[in-house]
Amino acid sequence: MNLRRKWDIFGLRLRSLARRKRVEEDLEKELRFHLEKQLEENLAAGMPPAEAQRAALRRLGGMPQIQEECRDMRRTDTLENSWRDLRYALRMLRKAPGFTAVIVLTLALAIGANSAIFSVIDGVLLRPLPYPEAGRIVRVFFHSASYPRFPLNPFDFRDFRARNQSFESLAGFTRNDLQLSGTGQPERFTGFQVTAGFFHALGLHPARGHEFTANAEIPGNERQVILSDRLWRTRFAADPGIVGRKITLDSRPFTVAGVMPPGTEHPGNEYNGVAHGETVDVWWPFTFQGNPAHRGSHYLEAIGRLKKSVTPAGAQAEMNALIAQLAREYPDTLAGWQALVIPLYQEIVGPSQRLLLVLLGAVGLVLLIACANAANLLLARATARQREIAVRAALGAGRARLVRQMLTESLLISALGGACAIAIAVGGVRILVALLPAGFPRADTIHINAAVFAFTLAIALATGMVFGLAPALQAARTDMQDSLRAGGRGTGGNRAHLRLRSALVVGEVRLACLLLIGAGLMLRSFVNLLRADPGFRPEHLLTASVSLPDASYKTQETLSFWGRLTANLDSAAGIRAAGVGTDLPWTGYDDNIGGFTIEGKKPRANEEFHARYHVASPGYFRAVGIPLVQGRFFTDGDNMKAPLALIVNRSMARRYWPNEDALGKRLTFEDHPKEKDWMTIVGIVGDVKDKPDSPAAEMALWWPVGQTPVSVNNMAVAVRGSSDPARLVNDLRQAVRQLDPTLAVANIRPMDDIADANVSTPRFALFLVALFAGLALTLAAIGIYGVISYAVSQRAHEFGLRMALGAQPGDVRRLVLRQGVKLALAGVAIGLVGALALGRVLCSLLFEVSAADPVTFASVSALAMAVAALACYLPARRATLADPANSLRSE
């Protein structure tokens, strides 16, 4: 039968069933037409009307009979039988409510967990990015051996933009917040300076006004701003005439050039990173300032929309050619660089992809275990129903018919499970989203939707087929005569039956072990992470950031502001130390400086001296809790009049002065230094890693704020108290307001929160994998219990005989336990081997734990065996209750 016809038949049957009324009406209309034709013919033959009517009706025979026969023809066996199977299955499930509840509940948990994880995957990985033709959007980085992903120099960028053939639009952007003061509390808004065509690259357009043009890139034209929808509504009352109005930002008048529509999502960035999403409130023009021949500083991030026919690899090749071209013009700054073009999707989603796939794998294993468990329970029941099945077979039910009946039952069970699973998934997704690590990309797009429903339905049905097939086939093979004759105590074929069930249990234990080991490794790694010394003291520490507008704060005003602020804070009651610095630990700061000269040293071949650079006030290290290893911290005396001072971290001291004392050594940033250009190392401080799970700390140096060569208008403030840092918030606000009421105190956060956010990803992974592992272990225990109880019930007679012959209860118990432990042992052994392979997948999620960690492997084995033994204990006790007298009598 061809497919088309099958499909037609299916449609027709569905119609007969679903649109019964319509079909009936059609039938009546059809027969009435026939009657009228007959009547016409009779009249034409010259019959009088009454006679013609009667004759026609007679000829037709009984209308109802014909209708009934037609209905019969339409009614189809398959559908009717399915309905009957379904009703029967419902009856069977109602008869064993305990069994039904256990099996439906375990399936619901497993399917629900899968749906919940799937909804996260759907929202984060599968849903397209919120930009038109997002597949053509790419991020462009510089790349070298020491800096795998580096922002661009503005003038390099401008040349790329002018010369490339690959991009429909290539744009640059860099973080630069703006603060709004005037009405109400001053507030700082997350902002970006963007080149012309930035929104065009994203495929977005302002809802009002227009995007910046190339004209805005000329220095002096930067006082324009595009507002986010949120800012426009909350601070400007959704003023429809806002475009063209002047607003004061950073103490300067800015003209509003446009308002972006709601749903304008920031593509995410690295330098002073802001997460992907509706996280940005103001955009203003990036201007190309300075000498185009000086191309050493890299801070402009690039994003582009590829032309339709261009691939990221093609664009990368062209960018590399352009770098080579520019390197001939500017050999000093461009040698050694390559381009890196990465699709935006990968950029946003890539880091969480592995975590999500690991979670999907884990939850998939749980589903497999639930399947094995359900199959096991159904097999147990099939045994109990052997007689019923034999009777049905004897009464003429074909093998296919029996398989269908059994499959209907398992599908019904899985459908019930799936329905409950939806409820679990709805709750689960809420919990998942709440638990998601800070800054998880696209968390707001995670919802239970049609795709999730379809997924749930599909896996519920697939599950039903998988766990139903084995028991169904087994049932169909039931030897009719044997079962009927043995009166329900049939033993024939039970050996194969038990083998199948044992294999299922071994499989369950094995999968549970895999998950347990995964969870164990993650637990160890998480504990390591928490135990590791952060290198600073996050407790009792309040952090914030304050930005001084360039307009009113020149160098002198800036230095004086920071000096007075820290002095005022220091003297406040309850504050132990206060300081300002360019950055705080674990906040993603990664500004590097290279090319300095160390007195009496030569850099290694193909390398230059380099380090993360920071600026710190005298109180900064004490406030943050970074310990002094050697020398001294900065003092107020480290100012413009004093010799230049420098603090380095331990990593830098060890790397550049191995086997030497770094204290008192000198370095300079000048190519032809005079005596006053040398900076002397006055202190060495402890290491702080970029993130808690970074492999090692980067080399770092600090300039004193009083001698800073870089802008210190934006600073992080650290205030250490002696108790809850939330109490310090008002002191800090007060101190800032006292000095300048127009300044906003932004990003107020206890350091504990920052530290916590840094371990939220491993904690999230650990929580879920541990949850799934626990679920898996429980299911496996139920499986073992089921098989052993079944075996015990089969051998009750034998145990009775043994005891009659003198075996002690302890002997019988051991016998049963041995059987269960053997199964568990096999499962654990296979599981451990599998886990070794699995380790490779987990590697990147682990911290200072080997994927083959012997402690984890040993404890998981012990745990699994203990749970298995526990699951066997009840059936083992029951075995000893076998009545010897009973056994002897029946012999």
Next chain:
Amino acid sequence: MSKPSDLIQGTLDLLILQTISVEPKHGWAIAKRIEQVSEDVLQVTQGALYPALHRLEQQAWIRAEWRKTETGREAKFYELTKAGRAQLEKELAQWERLSRAVGLVIAQ
């Protein structure tokens, strides 16, 4: 007057399929056509015709459609599907074989 189905099981299907193989027809026209062509030997009662039509439709061998007749009334027209045409070929071949076999037995 004998029902076709009295003659040989399944022959009515063949007659219907053959009758609408040229052009779509409604039930009345099918019955009339069979009567005419068989010179009134084969009379198809509605009690046999309509269940047969519905059975054939359920098998997806014929397809039904409401259309206007030449007098402008709505009637249910049946036509062959592709699968139905194949089925007709098959039934025709079978009929040939059967009638030849019967012929051989009778000629003995």
